[in-house]
Amino acid sequence: MLKVTVEILPDGCERGSRVLATAKIGRLRSGSLADYRVELSEEPHGRICGSLERYPRYASTLWDLVARSVAVALTGKEELPPRPQELDIPVRTSSGNTPYVRLREIPEPARSLFQKRMAHSTRPVIEEDPQPMDCAYAWDWTDFLAGRR
Incomplete structure (x- = not known):
């Protein structure tokens, strides 16, 4: 299983860092085309899960697997959701x-x-x-x- 952790480092220092979100990517089926289960955790959203199927292992970087896993958990597809709009709250x-x-x-x-x-x-x-x-x-x-x- 892979675990990707997103931390904030105040002023770029390790001291005082805290975890903001995690992604767990577990391989369900091995082989040249592997299946993965993805679980994203972030407060206050809780957990979001998804599946990445028939991923060609070793055909690209580990970051490609991570990016596609996150996209699948967020959208159900191997593509990113539309970029969010800027928050325009009336004062x-x-x-x-x-x-x-x-x-x-x-x-x-x-x-x-x-x-x-x-x-x-x-x-x-x-x-x-x-x-x-x-x-x-x-x-x-x-x-x-x-x-x-």
Whole structure:
């Protein structure tokens, strides 16, 4: 079995690194055309599984096997899904001139990741918003997108 681990290295240093995602690729059938089972794990998405069948072993690099395995788990085919669109979340301004974003307008997985990073941070209560407790400061959202939060 192969295990591919994706880690973040803060400031490029090993110290303080943490695992973000893993891929396990297990060979189910040997031979010149092998079958593989793929399991991708990433929080908050959980596990995604797929199968890569009749892969020509030794015909390319190990990275080709890894890339195709990930693609099959994500799409069911040996091709990448369309590139995701940039997150374009409207920044609103309250009557008190506080710039904010609505958490409900942030698509997954960004919403869950952002909420996790905001767990112990101050958030505004925007009284004129239909869901006043479902807001965050616009600068926190901008910092999150820039990788500073």
